Amino acid sequence: MSLALGFDLLLGCALLWSAWRALAAPGLDRAVVMFIVFGLLMALAWARLQAPDIGLAEAAIGAGLTGALLLDAYGTLRRRDTDQEGS
Template structure:
C-alpha cells in the first residue's frame, strides 16, 4: 500500500465519519462546526482528485459562505430564544 492510497483511505473515512456525526449530533452548534469541517475535508478530496477549481468553490461556498450563514442564523436563533425567555 502506497502512502497516497493510505491518505485517500484515511480521507474517505474522515469524510464518512464527519458526515455521520454532522447528521447525528443533537446539538445544533456542533452540527454547524462539523458541517464546516466536512466542507474543508471535501476541499482536500477535490484537490486529491486534481480538481482545483471545484476545490476552491467548495472551500469558498461550501465551507466558507454556507458555514458563516449557518453560524449567523444560529446566533439569531439563540437571541430570539433569549428574548422569549426574558419576556
C-alpha cells in the first residue's frame, strides 16, 4: 500500500467520522464545530482529487462563511436564552 493510498483512506475515514459527529453531536456548539471540521476535510479531499478550485470554494464558503454564520446564529440563540431566563 502506498503512502498516498493510506492518506486517502485516512481522509475518507476522517470525513465519515466528522460527518457522523456533526449529526450526532449532543449540543449545537459541538455540531457547528464538527461541521466546520467536515468542511475543511472536504476541501482537502477536493484538493486530493485534483480539483483545487472546488476545494478553495468549499473552504471559503462551506467551512468559512457558513461556519461563521452558524456560530453567529448559535451565539444569538444562546444570548436570547439567557435573556429569557433572566426575565
